[in-house]
Amino acid sequence: MSADVLAVAEHRQGELRDVSREVVTAGTELAGETGGDLHVAVVGGDVETFADALTLEGVDTVHTVAYGEEFNHDVYTQAVTQLADALEPAYLVMPNSVNGLDYAPAVATRLEIPLVTDAVGLATEGDTLVGTREMYGGKVETTTEVDAEQAAVTIRGAEWEPTEAAGDATVEAFEADIDEDAIGSTVTGFEEVAGGDVDISEADLLVSIGRGIEEEENLDLIRELVEALDATLSSSRPIVDAGWLPANRQVGQSGKVVTPDVYIAIGISGAVQHVAGMKGSETIVAINTDPNAPIMDIADYAIHDDLFDVVPALIEQFS
Amino acid sequence: MKVLVPVKEVATVEDEFEIDGTTIDERYLGADLNEWDDYAIEEAVQLEEDGIVDEVVTVTIGDEETEQTIRQALAKGADRAIRVWDDTLEDVDLLDVGAKVAILEAIVEAEDPDLVLTGVQSGDDSFGATGVALAEAVGYQWGAVVNQLDLGAGDETASVHRELEGGIEELTEIDLPAVLTIQTGINEPRYASLRGIRMAQRKDLDHQTLADLGVEADAVAGDLRLTAMYEPESESDTTVFEGGADETAAALADLLREKGVAQ
Numbered sequence A: 001m002s003a004d005v006l007a008v009a010e011h012r013q014g015e016l017r018d019v020s021r022e023v024v025t026a027g028t029e030l031a032g033e034t035g036g037d038l039h040v041a042v043v044g045g046d047v048e049t050f051a052d053a054l055t056l057e058g059v060d061t062v063h064t065v066a067y068g069e070e071f072n073h074d075v076y077t078q079a080v081t082q083l084a085d086a087l088e089p090a091y092l093v094m095p096n097s098v099n100g101l102d103y104a105p106a107v108a109t110r111l112e113i114p115l116v117t118d119a120v121g122l123a124t125e126g127d128t129l130v131g132t133r134e135m136y137g138g139k140v141e142t143t144t145e146v147d148a149e150q151a152a153v154t155i156r157g158a159e160w161e162p163t164e165a166a167g168d169a170t171v172e173a174f175e176a177d178i179d180e181d182a183i184g185s186t187v188t189g190f191e192e193v194a195g196g197d198v199d200i201s202e203a204d205l206l207v208s209i210g211r212g213i214e215e216e217e218n219l220d221l222i223r224e225l226v227e228a229l230d231a232t233l234s235s236s237r238p239i240v241d242a243g244w245l246p247a248n249r250q251v252g253q254s255g256k257v258v259t260p261d262v263y264i265a266i267g268i269s270g271a272v273q274h275v276a277g278m279k280g281s282e283t284i285v286a287i288n289t290d291p292n293a294p295i296m297d298i299a300d301y302a303i304h305d306d307l308f309d310v311v312p313a314l315i316e317q318f319s
Numbered sequence B: 001m002k003v004l005v006p007v008k009e010v011a012t013v014e015d016e017f018e019i020d021g022t023t024i025d026e027r028y029l030g031a032d033l034n035e036w037d038d039y040a041i042e043e044a045v046q047l048e049e050d051g052i053v054d055e056v057v058t059v060t061i062g063d064e065e066t067e068q069t070i071r072q073a074l075a076k077g078a079d080r081a082i083r084v085w086d087d088t089l090e091d092v093d094l095l096d097v098g099a100k101v102a103i104l105e106a107i108v109e110a111e112d113p114d115l116v117l118t119g120v121q122s123g124d125d126s127f128g129a130t131g132v133a134l135a136e137a138v139g140y141q142w143g144a145v146v147n148q149l150d151l152g153a154g155d156e157t158a159s160v161h162r163e164l165e166g167g168i169e170e171l172t173e174i175d176l177p178a179v180l181t182i183q184t185g186i187n188e189p190r191y192a193s194l195r196g197i198r199m200a201q202r203k204d205l206d207h208q209t210l211a212d213l214g215v216e217a218d219a220v221a222g223d224l225r226l227t228a229m230y231e232p233e234s235e236s237d238t239t240v241f242e243g244g245a246d247e248t249a250a251a252l253a254d255l256l257r258e259k260g261v262a263q
């Protein structure tokens, strides 16, 4: 095993995704600790252009695998596993994105190495990798030690600053031996969802409601508040999953990214996938009975109280 | 066609809690069926109701107390359940992805399902990796974060939508047998009816040990060790409005006026 680190970039529809520059940062930090080199892999699409963009500070070598256009997990699994077999890196860093969820566990299993997912922090102690993770929807943080010479990790998006500074990496084409018979899934297209009447990403004031509302009929109370404030109504995912609001109202990783002047999160815990969509709001107000809810970590103002008491009182203030 | 649905009883945490070493003190913990698994069960049961699937089997790794959760799955329509547990597992404090896969792999080999539906992740440790790692271990195809599944009787491929970030879905054809990790919102999970709950009492709930499955103890020892648990430090300096609802609402109203977003 070498002391090297291998990070895997991600792209979609011709664009490198932000997390590609974040895995470079995480990889650079790890390689700094192990004293090894940082290798970056980019698989599929316009690998030449991607390789140029990935020639970033801290990167020693960019390995391009020219095979296919878009993400295919069978191709990624084969390419990354073969590259890892060739380089024998100590650590493999992949994004904890939806596509990361679709190949990283397979790579770790194929390489027979342990996997730490959704890391928000990484460090080494001697030969031991220590990952920081969250449990119980962000209520607690944990440290996890990995007892193995080689390990794979996936990193949470937006936890590491993306590396922007250019570097002088060597670009090498990696001839992966892709077994086409082993490709058992085919991507046939993409579809955009969540269009519709209102664009919540344009609103100045969002009243956003989460599972704390409990019942669909309680939405009437929130609608009353929205009207009193002349605000726009949005929500966390469970409200959309339940069919109480249409998909175009969902804020978050798989919904819309919003940046209002004020975001009022009512009965929303602040799971990472929700926060991904609203953390850019100028002022965040949280109304939640749980003073330890993760939303409190990013709230500028908070009311630790029952929404069924606070919301009627707030409506009263504006009528 | 047979579907296997691995389900998990997850720990839920009260608003106020205390940490005891590397766990949350038991007094503050509850138990529930993992949210994502609820959708996986519903999808399997609907496939059975549509005449595409003949049998829905669930499997849980958990002690005797998890039977209450398994009964929920049976009450919602699963045909039978397997629970895997023994003393070796009692002593493992972090059942990591590799350990879970070692157990589930043995179940897949014994049951030989055409389709395995897992949740995308579990609400407590949220590794989000078991389904795909299992697929690789048993040589099945797979798809992660599936929010639409189209399957006809006799189909050899599943047509799925995978939910990517930013409101984009990927349309994918996946060869069977396959493991799909199911995302919330794919369907509307039913509540267990009284009749379902009564029927669940009579359904088969088979307890298996690692020895029964031929899984070695060191296969579940895992390479990950939980070494610390703590409450995350809050980075923001949040202003907390204190007082009764009238006072806090008035303070918030002032803030909204001051910010110029409400009159």
Ligand SMILES: Cc1cc2nc3c(=O)[nH]c(=O)nc-3n(C[C@H](O)[C@H](O)[C@H](O)COP(=O)(O)OP(=O)(O)OC[C@H]3O[C@@H](n4cnc5c(N)ncnc54)[C@H](O)[C@@H]3O)c2cc1C
Binding pocket: A098, A137, A209, A210, A211, A212, A213, A235, A236, A237, A238, A250, A251, A252, A253, A254, A255, A256, A266, A267, A268, A269, A270, A271, A272, A273, A274, A277, A287, A288, A289, A290, A293, A305, A306, A307, A308, B120, B121, B145
């Ligand atoms: C791949 C993936 C993508 C996802 N994408 C998204 C996404 O785009 N958007 C999204 O939102 N989620 C997304 N999720 C789901 C996310 O993980 C959470 O499950 C979800 O955000 C939780 O929503 P919530 O905060 O409304 O519910 P919960 O987490 O159940 O929180 C409810 C909150 O309400 C509070 N509460 C309860 N009663 C009251 C009361 N009476 N008064 C005041 N407060 C009360 C509770 O204390 C709690 O904090 C995604 C998950 C995955 C795996």
